[in-house]
Every structure is written in structure tokens, then in C-alpha cells.
Amino acid sequence: MIRVYAHAGGATRPAERVERAWLEPGSPVLVWVDLFNPTPDEGRLLSDVFHFHELAVEDALSTSNDPKVESYGDYLYLILHAIDFKAPEHCFKTHDIDFFLGKTYLVTVHTDESRSIEHMADICGRNAMALGEGPAALMHRIIDMVVDNYRPEIDKLNERLDALEKEVFEKSNPRLARDILDFKRDVASLRRIVQPQRDVVGRLARREFPFIDETVAYRFRDVHDHLVRLVDEAMFFQDRITSLLDAHLSIVSNQLNTVMKILTVIATVFMPLTFITGLYGMNVDLPHFGLGGTRMFWLLMGLMMGISGVMLWYFRRQGWI
Amino acid sequence: MIRVYAHAGGATRPAERVERAWLEPGSPVLVWVDLFNPTPDEGRLLSDVFHFHELAVEDALSTSNDPKVESYGDYLYLILHAIDFKAPEHCFKTHDIDFFLGKTYLVTVHTDESRSIEHMADICGRNAMALGEGPAALMHRIIDMVVDNYRPEIDKLNERLDALEKEVFEKSNPRLARDILDFKRDVASLRRIVQPQRDVVGRLARREFPFIDETVAYRFRDVHDHLVRLVDEAMFFQDRITSLLDAHLSIVSNQLNTVMKILTVIATVFMPLTFITGLYGMNVDLPHFGLGGTRMFWLLMGLMMGISGVMLWYFRRQGWI
Amino acid sequence: MIRVYAHAGGATRPAERVERAWLEPGSPVLVWVDLFNPTPDEGRLLSDVFHFHELAVEDALSTSNDPKVESYGDYLYLILHAIDFKAPEHCFKTHDIDFFLGKTYLVTVHTDESRSIEHMADICGRNAMALGEGPAALMHRIIDMVVDNYRPEIDKLNERLDALEKEVFEKSNPRLARDILDFKRDVASLRRIVQPQRDVVGRLARREFPFIDETVAYRFRDVHDHLVRLVDEAMFFQDRITSLLDAHLSIVSNQLNTVMKILTVIATVFMPLTFITGLYGMNVDLPHFGLGGTRMFWLLMGLMMGISGVMLWYFRRQGWI
């Protein structure tokens, strides 16, 4: 699907198609072209009308490229990643959006539906001044929305981490190891996506490219701050999950220790007792020390109580019970 | 709440409001404006009177931004973090203070009460020369106090770490894993806050910005040294807590080993004895080797003592008991 | 084996041998020479005809050198690594291809059969324009194929990692530790090979060498992107396998805990019971509390049931069973 918005004579209007004349450097018309999941036929627009470099076009039409920015002289080619809102819950997924930024035009290409672009298209449809500030400002607004959409994802990760922490300390969960692994993978994915994105936007903010004037660069500096913060939080999550795993192992070791102490106390107390009962259960003449009736029984009981008492006192002194 | 202190004709005095004329580059009046938890109406001062950049104003009026310094041509915008003294004990929290530094003015914005700013306001109220050295020197004094307030927090962390160390080696604590995790998180927060702060103050000390003259830069170099030291100590804490966790795991492993040795010694000694008593407890004709009376009993007792003795000797030689 | 393809007068044709005249800087003939597993006699071509530096020739004729690029003034010497498709399954192996790139010639040397070079030779045999774009473009096409051949290898590694993950969580495997170790080694090898390769191609893309014109440099930028992605994925694999090992240890610890709890519950329940039966199995006068017939038996049974019940209730409250 192709959408075209052209801004000429002070008003932004949807257009049927891209006029070649609009793309001339000195053209008074500003134009935004959005290709959503383009057919091969629609994709040919990039090379036939815009004359973009074949490698950039190839990248734009394929999926899953890492974020980057490249200058091709009279236009910039950018890849950024937006949150994929159609991915299942508890699963971090992104899709890429490609930008071609020229002096008088912005072309966006994406295969998945993007909330930020839909929102921008909406604005362009209603607000006659939407394209008035030029294509760089338009691109800033889209990127700003893309980055803002990471925030709820971060909050979800934070909640998941809090839940994992609770599980480690409060209630056991056989799926815990797997949940921690899943969490680690999602955080690693987040970092892998956001880190190059931060560098890309940082280059826009530092005005390395002549298309970005100072006003827009200030705005990109703001977006860059948000991305720096995201990277920072991803690192912090990684630290916390690693610490959590350490805490988990420490808790399991302590529990094992406790269990083994209980077993040892029980076994150590009852083994001598069972031995003594076995001794007087033998079918040989047993020494009765002249005790008649059940008095021998009570003597042995007393002996056994004494042994248990000594042992329990010993374990208590060791701090086991 | 807005407080205004103006310095003109050699004396610092509280003022009712900010005169537009005071902000002209060549104005003889120096002014400090403090916005504490500003209402939206008070916040409008930043854009309407001072004409600060809208993105900086937005950052200043929001909370929880990372420390940074940005130059906007004729003024600097700084964010630093101060210790939040209203946070509960055993919990590391900070709030941000925003500074706008111009040639003739300093504007501070903060949503939480700041001890350093209260103290500075006090001084300005009493000392007619407080603003005499210019807004950069005033900013240095506030930042110096902010950084000095980190010191007791570091000492508290040190005490907590010492207590944790004592617990690991001396007395067990079921909350140990959680306390170590909490400590790690607080130290990570400290490092996350202090590290960018160090870089911000470092840039002030290196005189990257023309507002900071050499005298004030020397003073910022001193503040920078304190921050370097704080970062250093945070790293050292992290090292120590990691080592402590290792020590803890090593101690638990050793204890488990000891417990298992005790269990094994007890079981290994008593199992053969119980077997022998069981043997002579069987209801079959038992070989008595011609021994009458309780002599058979004493023979078996002797046999069992012998077995135990051999085993205990063996375990002693192994160094277990 | 030596193959020579010469391009003159607009057509690429196989040639018998390299004419010395073709190698002059201003020669109108472009030539590609491929040495596959050269005999010492064939290898002498490099020094005798091309006059390459003796150290470069030595490197080219030996095997197992790390990827690098070196400028020798009027020619470049490159080493890259290609996937060795003859290595056994589940085993990551590469062999090196050496490139000498001059203004009018490309020389490739390799001791193992290379798919990319075979494919290129095929094209040169059929397509009269194959060498028309110059030796740098030809080299780009070979390197592009070499790098593309890494992709299925990465997919294989990904599958192996998924299988390992499944084994860790679902079914135990005595070879698991070894499989994880093998995987780690393969990923480390991948990273060791791909990382210097990325840097080599990065230098080609950045146009550090005058032989590479802008058109070809753009293409190398594309290859560089692929290599950046490969390095990135190797790092990601390493992260994942480390996390997997952690998960494995955590699972084993938890299982051990479970096993020990079962043992402790069983031992703790049956030891007192066995003691009581031993007590009434002694050959002394036992107190019967005036109970006749089997009523004493049922009394003891009741006592024992009671003790078991209390213990099981205690363990349930502890959350063990």
C-alpha cells in the first residue's frame, strides 16, 4: 500500500502519486511517501522514481536488518526498529522501519503495521500544517513516537522482573529457571536493538548530516536522551537478573543445607536408639543386671532418652536446631 | 513556590519577581530564581520570561531524568541528582535538581525539597555578598553541598556491608540473600547516578563552557575529585559484595560438606551394628559357638565395638572427625 | 591447479597463461588468476611473474592464517576465511582464501575447494562481461558469496542451541555438558574468524585503499553490514549458552533439593516408627498397660500413625510435600 502526502502552497494534502518534478532539489513541494508492505510493483517506485541506491532498496524491501544510518550524498538511509504490538504477551519483538530522507521528501518503508506511522498519517490527513516544518521534522516526530512506544515495554519487563524476584524469595516455581532465561533473552534483544538505535539517533543529534538543521537536531538530542536511558535500563535489568540468579542459587544452597541438617539430626538421634533396641532384641541371653519386671525396659528407655538428650543438646549448641 | 534573590549595587536581596531587564546580557543585576515544585503557572516563567528551549523546560518540569549538561548557546542546562533524605532508612533514593545558568542569572528547579538549596537560600537571606561572585560560583556552592551530602550515604552503605560481612561469617540470617540483593541494587543505583554526574562536573571543570571562568573551574575540579572518589567507592562496594557472595557460597558448601560427613560417619558406624543385632534377632537357630549365659552377648558387643573402632579410626585418618 | 580469465576488448575469456604485459599499470587487459592447491612450481608464479612480497607469498602458500588486509603500495593482500563444507556435521570449520588485488588483476589462492570461487569461475566461463567491472568488483562478488555462505552455518548453530535448550528443560542427557562445551568452542571459533573479517571488510568499505572506488565501496559496506550482524549473532549465542548453563545448574540444584526433601521426609517418618517397633521387639518384660490380646498392637499402631501424621503435617506446612 502506498500513501502520498504532499505539502505545497502552505497546505498538506494526500496525493495520488509522486510527481518526478517534486523531487528536484529546489522544488517548492514537500512530500511524504509511505510504503506499507509494498508489492514488488510498488517497491519499484524506490529505484525508478527516487533512484535510490540498489543496495539500500534491497535492504528496505527485506526485513530484519539492524538499525543503522547511511549517507548516500543527497539522501540519508536509516533503519530503526519499532515495538511489534502484535507479538504475544511476555515476549519482546520488534519490526524495522526504513527511512529515506532527502531535502524535500521523506520515504518510509515497513512490512508490519506501525502505530507511529498510522498516527502520523492520521495527523497529515487532518492538519494542513503537518508537513510544513520539512521532512526532517516529520521524521523526528515519527522516530519520537517509535521511541516513546518502548516505554510501556520497559515497564512490562520491570513488572516481570519484580514478579520473578517475588517468586525467588517467596514461593518456589518449577518454571523459574526457564522464566529467568526467557527474561534474559528479552533483555538481551532489547539491548541489541536499542544500542545501535541510540548511536544512529546520536549521529542525527550531533548534526553529522547537513539535512538536519539545528532546531531539529535539538529535538533529536531529546530522543537520544530517551534512548540513552533505555540502554541504561536494559543494562540495569541485566545486572538485576544476574544478581537474582545468584540469590536464587544461594537460597537453594541454604535450603539444601537446612534439609540435610534435619536429616542428619533425625538419623543421628534414631540410629543409636534403634541399635540399642536391636541389641536387646537379640535371641541370646541378655544381661539384666538383676532387674526384674519391666524395670529393665525403663532402664533402657532412660538410657536412650539420655543419649537423645545429649545429641540434641550438641546440635543446639552447633546452632542447627 | 518561587523565590527570587537579586544582587545589584553590591548587595543581595530577596525580590518579588524577575524583571525582564535583569536578563539582558550586559545587565548589572545578578539574579537567582528557585522554583520549588512549581505550579504549571509558575513553570511558565521558564519559557515566557527566560525563553528557555521548550525541550529543556519540559525536562526541567518533569522528574526522573539522568544527569546531563547541555549548552543552548547563551545558557547552560544541567541536571544533577541530590540524595532524597525523606526516603526510608536502608534505601538509596535521589531526586533531580535542574539548573539553568546564564551570564547573569541562575535558575534552579526541583520538585522535592532540597537541603542544599534551602541552605543556600538561607545564606542569601542573611549575607548581602552571597551572589556577589556571580551565578557560576553560586551554582558551584549548591553543587558542592549536593555532592557533600552523598558522603553520609556512602558511610551508611559501608556500615551495611560490614554488617552483611559479619552475618556471612558469624551468624546465619534467612534474609541474607535478600539483603545482599538489596545492597547490590542500591550500589548499582548509586553508580548509575554518580557516574554521569562525575562526567557532567568534569566538563564544567575542564572549562568546556565559556560561562565558567578559571577560578570557578578550579572549584569544580575539587567537586569532580569528590565525585571520582564516589564512583570509585561504588565500584569497590560492588567488588566487595560480589566477593562476599562468593565467600557465602563457599561457606555454605563447606557446611554442607561437614553435615554430610557427620551423617555418613553416623550411618556408616551404626548400620553394620544394627545389621549384627538384627542377625542375632532372627528366629532361627543361631550359632552360639559353645558360649553359655551372657557371654555370647559380650562376644557380639566386642565384635561390634571392634567394627566401630576400625571405622572411626578410618574416618579420623581421612581427616573427617 | 591454475585458472586464468582475461578480459580484453569487452569480453572475458579463459586464458592459457598470464602474460607479463597484462600486469603493467596501464594495461587494457583485466585478468583473474585462481591458484587452487598450487604445486610449488605453480606457486612460483606469485613471486616470479607478479613480484609479490616474499612474506605475502609465504603466507598465501601456507594455511591457517588469521584474516587481515595489508597494503604493499601497488597491490593489496587480503586473507579471508570461508566455511569448509567438507567438515563433518555439527562441527564448525573454515579454510582461508588469499586475495592479491592490483589495478588490473586479481589473484586468489586457496588450498581447499571453495564454493564461491567455483561459482565465480563458472560465471566467468559463461558471461563475457563477468570481469568488465574490474578486479575490485570481482573480488567483492567472491567475498559477498563467502560471507553469504556463513548464513546456513549460523542457522545450524541456532538449531543446535535450541536443541540444547530443550534438553536442559525437558529431558536429561548425559552428554549435555560435552555438547554445551562443543557449542561454546564452535561459537568462539566463529567469533574469532568473523571479527577480524569484519574489520578487514570495514577497511575496504571505508575506502582506505585507493583501488576501491566509491561504487565498490558501497557494495563492501553492504558486506560489512552482514559481517557486523554475524559478529553480533555470535555474541548473542555466547550470551545464550552462558545463560543456559546457569539455568542448567539452577535446575540441577533444584532437583537435588527435591530429591533430598523426599529422602528426608521418608527417613524422618520411618525412623521413629522403626524405633518403636524395635522397642517392643526387645526381649525384656515390656509394659502392656493391662491391654490383652492384639489390643496392645493396635495401641502401638495408633501411636505410630499419630507420629507419622504430625510429621507429614509439619512437612506440608513447610511446603516440602
Added chain:
Amino acid sequence: MIRVYAHAGGATRPAERVERAWLEPGSPVLVWVDLFNPTPDEGRLLSDVFHFHELAVEDALSTSNDPKVESYGDYLYLILHAIDFKAPEHCFKTHDIDFFLGKTYLVTVHTDESRSIEHMADICGRNAMALGEGPAALMHRIIDMVVDNYRPEIDKLNERLDALEKEVFEKSNPRLARDILDFKRDVASLRRIVQPQRDVVGRLARREFPFIDETVAYRFRDVHDHLVRLVDEAMFFQDRITSLLDAHLSIVSNQLNTVMKILTVIATVFMPLTFITGLYGMNVDLPHFGLGGTRMFWLLMGLMMGISGVMLWYFRRQGWI
């Protein structure tokens, strides 16, 4: 305590006090002033006579600052750390020495007694040429001695590490975990002190400051080499202690494994035997298979020996015993 040594007319002599005239840039008198644990009154010398910057004076009179070097235009301010020889054995402590280096003077300030400075004062008292090479050479000699004094400390750490290694492999020590932790902390302290010191001396060696001429810079390059080596050894110690802890955990795990195998062998052999004796100890009619006398006993004994034999053979095949 203040000591003053002045060098004029080719001879170094102790002086009563510092003459203001000596400090003029072109003064023919070279002077070394040492302040050992200065009283507030003595400390005032730094600001009143030498006119050092107030922040540097403040640092010099306080204790526990990190090593650094700062240029204040016509003098350098250095902080270095010397080994504190009065600290208890098996404990790594340092105290700081402050240097102010001008064209014609050197001022040293320290609150703890420093061996290097005492030694240098001794030399100055006896050798009339001691100050002849200028204050920078004098400072080099003091710093060289300070750095040389680290060597025995490193040797002590090495011995402690060797002892720890012996303990891990040969004899157990309940204090082992604590000793390792203490060692780690001391090595971390060493590294924290020596690393900035290396950078400080490196800057002196690289002739960043005009006071240091080439001859003295060569000597500082030598001191720098020693410090590089110290940092290197501290890193090596850290590596070794970490490996040692790993080895310790591996040994403990192996021991636990051995202990558990013994317990399992014993329990697995005796439990079936005890069951069989229990079986024939029951007070029900037992099957005797027509065997009279003690032959039934020997039959059961044989059965039990057989079961034990099979089990022991099985465990031996498993490599447990």
C-alpha cells in the same frame, strides 16, 4: 613539624625558616620544605608564604585523598600514597604524601611518618649536593623510594597467596573463606592506589609539565615502569585468587561427591541385609525349607553375602569404590 633545607652557593644546609625571597622565580636558592603532621599554625605557611591555591592547601592538610596531579600554572600539586609500615601485619595500608613542586622549591606534606622522606632528610643533612640537581630531581628520588617500598608488600601478598593455595589443596581451614576475602580486599586496595599513581607518574614521565626536564623525565619513566609492573601484578593476583576460589569450590564439590558415594554404598549394602534379618526376626511362622539346626542361619548369611557381593561389584563397575 617543619624542616627546611636550602641549597645556595653549591651547598645544601638545614635552614630555620623559609625566606619569602627564595621563592621568587629567578631566585638562586633551591629549597625543600617538609611539613610532618603540621599544626594549624604550621599549615598556614602553605597559603601565607607559598600562596598555594586554597583548595590544594585544604587537600594537603586533610588525609585520604586519591593520587592525582594538578597544574596550578607556576607550581604542580601531587598526591601519592606510601606504604604505611605501622599497620598490623597481614593488612595492606597506605598514607598519602602531598608534593608542591615549583621551579625553585619542593614542599612535602604528610601526616604519617614516611620512611622515604626520613631517608631523604637524612641525606640532605649529610650530603651538601643533595639539592643540587633541583627540586624535580629531589622529588623523583622521594617518589622512587616510595614506589620501591611497595615491592616487599607485593612479596608479602605473594606469600599469603601461596599459603592460601597450599591450604586449599592440602589442609582444610575453617577460616579459608575469610582469608580469601581479606586477600581480595587487600589486592583491590593495592590496585585502587597503584593504578592512579601509575597514571600520575606517567604524566610526569611524558613531560606534560614544563618543570620536568628530559633528564628527570627519563628517571620518571623508570619509576613508571615499576608502577606498571605493580598494577600488572595486582591484576595477576586477582586472577589467581579468583581461580583459587573456583578450584576450592571444585574440590569441595568433589569431596561432597565422594562422601555421598560412601554413604550411598554403605546404605545400599546394609539396608537389604537389615531387611532380611528383620524378615526372619518376625514373630510369625517362618519358612525353613526343611533346614534344621543353624543351617538356616548359614543359608541366610550366604544369601546376604551374595546380595552384598553383587552390589559391591556393581559399585566397583561404576567406578565408585
Added chain:
Amino acid sequence: MIRVYAHAGGATRPAERVERAWLEPGSPVLVWVDLFNPTPDEGRLLSDVFHFHELAVEDALSTSNDPKVESYGDYLYLILHAIDFKAPEHCFKTHDIDFFLGKTYLVTVHTDESRSIEHMADICGRNAMALGEGPAALMHRIIDMVVDNYRPEIDKLNERLDALEKEVFEKSNPRLARDILDFKRDVASLRRIVQPQRDVVGRLARREFPFIDETVAYRFRDVHDHLVRLVDEAMFFQDRITSLLDAHLSIVSNQLNTVMKILTVIATVFMPLTFITGLYGMNVDLPHFGLGGTRMFWLLMGLMMGISGVMLWYFRRQGWI
């Protein structure tokens, strides 16, 4: 021992002693002086005849310095490390060789016998052109041999690592932890020696020093490649040994798990059985449910078989046996 080889008039010949005239910048004589374990008297040659800097001479005559290169204007001072072939097997040791390289001379100093230098001396004795290419080329040849001698050492380390791997997976070895620790230490030593060596040779290859002309620099680039490879392999060894330790811990944990499962199965099966036999071993009236003869016995046997069967079925379903 001092050996002198002088090259004049197109021939290299051993000489009795160093003539001062040979060392003049424009001298037509090239000279190589080798000091092997010099007496203090021989060592004085360095300062008295060559006038080397006293600090460099001091370093050259002492042992155990880290590799480095230093320029002293008209000569270079280098320290490199060669493999010590007299060290015991399974132990990585090096000794240092010092080089002074001037325009017309090379001086080598070493306290241990060096294979590379012996070999070079041999060549100088037989080949009249050995010194013809100048002292830098001579130094390259010695350094090349020194670096080549690392190769068998690396192969030995590789074999040791393979043997350790086999031990971890196939047969246990009580010395395993110690062997791994020794290996780690040797690899760390290797890396500590080779890394600065690589940097030193890298600086020679980059032609930072005017004595090294382009031809020799190309050769040093080759040596540098070998050292890069050595560092790389040392890193790879470290990775592998760390992974191996992880694998070892994982294997031990799994074994412990297996052992504990066996113990738990045995205990869980036999404890109830022993309880039942104890129950009918009591000296109270036991319920016989009207069963006469040994039928009661077989009833109990059946009950016990049933209990065992249920338990074994349960453990099998859990996947324990």
C-alpha cells in the same frame, strides 16, 4: 661472556673487542655485541664504551623486566622474552633478552642461554654476509626466532588442555583442580608476556622509529602477525579452560544428583519394608487374621512386594531409574 661480530668491507668476522670508532654514526663498520651473563666488569662496556643511559643499563643487567621499547634518541632499547627451555616440563617459563639498536650496532644482553642468539652466532660465524643487511635486519632475525620458539610451547599447552578435557569427561583425577589451576596460571603468564611483546613489535612494524626502514618493517609486520596470533590463542585457551571448569562443575553436580537419587530410591524402598518386619517382630500379640503356618509370612511378603512395586513404578515415572 662477550662475543663481538664486526662487518666491514663486505664480510662478517668475529672480533676481539669493540673499537670506539666503530660506533660513530658514519662508521662503515657494522657490529653485533652479545653479552651472555655478563660479569660486572663486562657489563661496564655498556656505559663506558656505548654510553647508554644508566637506567637502561641497570634494566639490561637486571632480570625479569616486562617487554617494552624505549627510544633514547640515537638508539633504541628493547626488552623481549624468550622461552626458557631449561624449565621443567609442564611449566611455562621465559627469560628476558635486552636489545640496544643503533644505526651501526646491535647489542644483546641476556643472563640465560638463548637458543635464538646461539643460532644467530652460529650463522655469523659461518656466513660472511650475516651482518650485511644492517643491525635492524639482524635484530629482526633474532626476534623472529624468539617468536617462532613460542609455537611448540603453544602446542604443548594445547595438548595439556586436550588431556584435561579428556579427564573431565572420561576419568576422574583427584589432581584435576590443581592441574586446571596450573594451566590457568601458565596461560595467564603466556598472555602477560606475549601481549606487551606484540605491542613492542607492533611499534617496530609501524615504523615509529627511524632506524627501521621499510624493508625491515615489512618483516616485523610478519612477526607482529605471529604475536597477534599467539595472544589470540592465549585468549582462546583461557576461554576454553573456563568453559571446561564450568563443564566439570556441571558434571559433578549431575553425578551428585544421580548418587542421591540412588540413595533415595534404596532408602525409600527399604525403610517401609524394614518397618513392617519390625512390626511383626514385636513381642506383643500380633493379629494373624486367621492365617496359620507360614501363610502369614507370605501375606506379609506379598504386602511388602506390593509396596516396593508401587514405589519403583513411581520412581520410574519420575524418570529416576
